[in-house]
Amino acid sequence: MDRNKKKILILGGGFGGLFTALELAGAGDVTLVDENDHFLFKPMLYEYLSGEVEAWHIAPNFSELLDDVKLVRGTVTSIDLDQRSVTIEGRAAPLTSDALVLALGATTNYWGVEGAEQFSLPFRTIADANHLRRRLTEALDRVQPDAAPQDTRAALTFAVVGGGASGVELATKMADLLRDAVKRRALRGEPRVIIIEMTDRLVPGMGDEIREYVERELAEQRIEIHTLTRVARVGPNVLTLEHNGRESDIEVAGVVWVAGVRMNPLIENLKVEKDKRGLIIVDPTLQVRNHPNVFTLGDIASYPDVPPTLAGTAQLALQQAHLCARNVRASLTGDELKTKHFVELGEALSLGTEHAAVLSAGKVMAGPLARQARFAMYTARLPTWHHRLKVGASWFFEGTQPRPLQPLGF
Ligand SMILES: Cc1cc2nc3c(=O)[nH]c(=O)nc-3n(C[C@H](O)[C@H](O)[C@H](O)COP(=O)(O)OP(=O)(O)OC[C@H]3O[C@@H](n4cnc5c(N)ncnc54)[C@H](O)[C@@H]3O)c2cc1C
Numbered sequence: 214m215d216r217n218k219k220k221i222l223i224l225g226g227g228f229g230g231l232f233t234a235l236e237l238a239g240a241g242d243v244t245l246v247d248e249n250d251h252f253l254f255k256p257m258l259y260e261y262l263s264g265e266v267e268a269w270h271i272a273p274n275f276s277e278l279l280d281d282v283k284l285v286r287g288t289v290t291s292i293d294l295d296q297r298s299v300t301i302e303g304r305a306a307p308l309t310s311d312a313l314v315l316a317l318g319a320t321t322n323y324w325g326v327e328g329a330e331q332f333s334l335p336f337r338t339i340a341d342a343n344h345l346r347r348r349l350t351e352a353l354d355r356v357q358p359d360a361a362p363q364d365t366r367a368a369l370t371f372a373v374v375g376g377g378a379s380g381v382e383l384a385t386k387m388a389d390l391l392r393d394a395v396k397r398r399a400l401r402g403e404p405r406v407i408i409i410e411m412t413d414r415l416v417p418g419m420g421d422e423i424r425e426y427v428e429r430e431l432a433e434q435r436i437e438i439h440t441l442t443r444v445a446r447v448g449p450n451v452l453t454l455e456h457n458g459r460e461s462d463i464e465v466a467g468v469v470w471v472a473g474v475r476m477n478p479l480i481e482n483l484k485v486e487k488d489k490r491g492l493i494i495v496d497p498t499l500q501v502r503n504h505p506n507v508f509t510l511g512d513i514a515s516y517p518d519v520p521p522t523l524a525g526t527a528q529l530a531l532q533q534a535h536l537c538a539r540n541v542r543a544s545l546t547g548d549e550l551k552t553k554h555f556v557e558l559g560e561a562l563s564l565g566t567e568h569a570a571v572l573s574a575g576k577v578m579a580g581p582l583a584r585q586a587r588f589a590m591y592t593a594r595l596p597t598w599h600h601r602l603k604v605g606a607s608w609f610f611e612g613t614q615p616r617p618l619q620p621l622g623f
Contacts, residue, residue, distance in 0.1 A: 218242040219545045222299060222310035224289050226252055226275055228527045229316030229511030231596055232534030233541070238281040240542055244308065246301065248288045250274055253339065256527055256561075257591060259382045262342045263390055263566050264616020270604045271595075272339050278597050289317070289479060294504045312506045312541045315480070315493070319512040319525070322475035328447035333374065333468035336383060345469060349387065350618045352466035353394050362402030365395065369404035370465050372452050374444055375472030376410025377417065378562055381427055383469060384408050385565040388434045393566075394618040407437040407463070409444055409454060411472075416562075418522045423560060423572045426579040430564040444472075474525065480513045488515040497552035499537050506544055510537050519555055528558045531594065561587040566615040588613060 219241040223230045226247035234245045254271040261271055275284050285308070287301035297313040321337060323329035334348065335341050349371070356368045369391055373384045384406050391404035408415065408431075415431070415438065416424055431438060445460055446453040452463045476491040486494045486502050492515035493501060499514065501507040510516075511530035523529045532555045540550045559573035561583075569584040570577060578586060592605045 219311040220244070220309065221312045221314070221541060221545075222246070222297070222308055223314040223316065224292070224299060225316035225318055225511070227255075227316060227318045227511065228530035229318070229514075229534055229537070230314065231275070231278070232531055233314055233316065233510070233537045234279060234282050235596060236535065236538030237541060238279060240538075241311075241545065242283075243281065244283040244285055244310075245275065245279065246285045246287060246289060246299070246308070247275065248286070249338075250276075250284075250286050251339075252278065252596060254527075254591070254595060255337070258336065258339075258342055259386045259563055260613070261339065262346055262383075263386045265566060265613045266608075268339055270607065273596070273600055278600060292479060292483060294483065294485065294501065294507050297506060312508070312545055314537060314541065315501075315507065315509040315513060316511045316530070317477040317479060317513055319474035320477055321470060322473040323470060324473065326444050326447065329374075329444065329470055332447040332449055333470040336379070336469055336471050345387075345467070346618070347621070348467045349390060349394075350621050353391070353398065353618055354620055356398075356400055358398070358400070360400060360402070365400050365402030366405050367464065368466060369395070370407070370463065371404070372407045372409060372463065372465050372468045374409045374468060374470045376408050376412070376415040376438070376440065377471070378419065378560075379471040380408050380410070381416055381431070382563050383471060384436050385430060385434055385568075386563065387469075388436055389565040389567070390615065390618055392434075393615070397617055403435070405437065406434075407439060409442050409452075409472075410438070410440045411443055413440050415440070419560060420572065422577045423562065423570050426570040426577060427562065427564065430568060430570075430579075434565060474512065477513060490515070498540050498550040499533060500540070500544075500550070508537050508541055510534065516555070520557065523555060523557055527594075529555055532556075532558075559590075561590055563587060 221241045221243045223234050223245045231252045237243050251272045251274050257271045260266040290302050291300045298307040298309045300307045321335040373380045388406040442456045445455045493509045494515045495509050499508045510533040536553045543550045561571045563569045569587045570579040571583045571586050595601045
């Protein structure tokens with residue numbers, strides 16, 4: 214090891230951390246720490262659930278993506294900003310650095326709702342998607358071949374809490390998967406998928422043009438929508454809703470919780486300036502205030518002048534990664550640090566296994582063609598040319614058809 218090389222330590226290998234590491238590879242003694250051994254392209258986790266894509270497409274191992282970067286797999290347990298040192302679970306010696314990058318992302322927010330964390334499923338990781346797919350299959354396996362339509366519907370009732378983009382994408386995939394399985398198993402009746410949303414509309418952060426397509430698709434899929442509705446409690450197989458001051462129970466085979474995010478607990482404990490949501494306030498150079506050699510980006514950073522619809526998105530973290538890498542280099546060489554205005558790159562929503570809606574340059578495209586456009590758009594945003602080529606070729610030659618829900622043990 215070259216002892217003169219500056220040590221750059223990057224915490225978190227998601228959109229912010231991985232893309233910063235890719236640009237800084239070779240610029241010093243660069244180390245990336247993550248509790249997983251793989252990156253995850255979260256916008257396509259829905260396609261992983263439905264089997265349209267495989268794990269290796271959207272969750273490649275860090276070792277396949279990074280050269281000239283040391284990988285440390287482990288959970289960060291504490292961060293000392295003054296010393297720029299970090300402790301990792303199970304490692305006696307802390308990791309130290311000349312420049313520290315924080316990109317630890319957010320986590321599911323259950324808002325303190327009784328039973329929510331215990332009885333609902335989160336949807337943020339490959340393991341979460343596997344768990345949900347298994348839950349869908351188990352529910353199907355319980356339906357008797359001669360079940361009456363209303364019994365099929367009761368056994369296949371799933372609720373998605375949160376009517377943002379995540380809730381809509383998830384509900385439409387689940388409905389398509391379940392309906393396809395009901396048909397393949399020649400069952401009578403159909404599944405019931407419900408979206409619960411606290412505000413008065415779905416996809417509240419998105420424009421009216423795209424909402425129109427979303428609502429049409431949800432109506433066609435017969436997805437039940439409960440707006441202005443709050444989840445009061447979640448039980449083992451029951452969801453208690455409150456609407457207009459009145460409570461009602463729905464029996465469910467599963468609840469998926471995508472109703473917002475909260476700060477990574479490690480960040481909650483850091484003594485730095487934060488905004489009212491608990492995000493670390495960064496300078497326009499991505500430096501943490503009073504810590505010039507500490508940089509923060511992605512879901513944990515509050516950056517000045519970011520449009521509300523761009524905050525908390527992969528497209529923001531990606532754009533910030535370029536600035537972050539550039540400024541880390543500059544801070545170590547004594548060059549001038551830059552600032553940047555981040556822009557919206559368009560919106561894309563999958564709507565079931567056959568359709569999508571894409572908003573680009575103010576125009577909405579919807580339907581099967583938009584699904585292809587979304588795949589193409591996301592291929593271009595996967596990390597590294599090599600990985601993009603491999604995945605692009607796989608999607609082109611092998612196709613992206615959903616994988617039916619097979620009986621367990623099949
Ligand atoms: C299902 C889903 C779909 C989404 N779809 C879209 C979309 O379509 N478009 C869009 O723009 N955005 C989307 N987002 C949001 C987007 O994924 C995030 O905004 C983006 O990932 C933020 O990047 P980040 O680097 O801040 O955090 P992340 O990408 O979440 O990365 C954080 C990393 O830190 C690691 N980590 C966390 N804590 C620790 C610890 N203590 N020790 C070690 N490692 C740790 C994690 O393992 C992870 O790899 C979606 C999010 C989800 C969950």
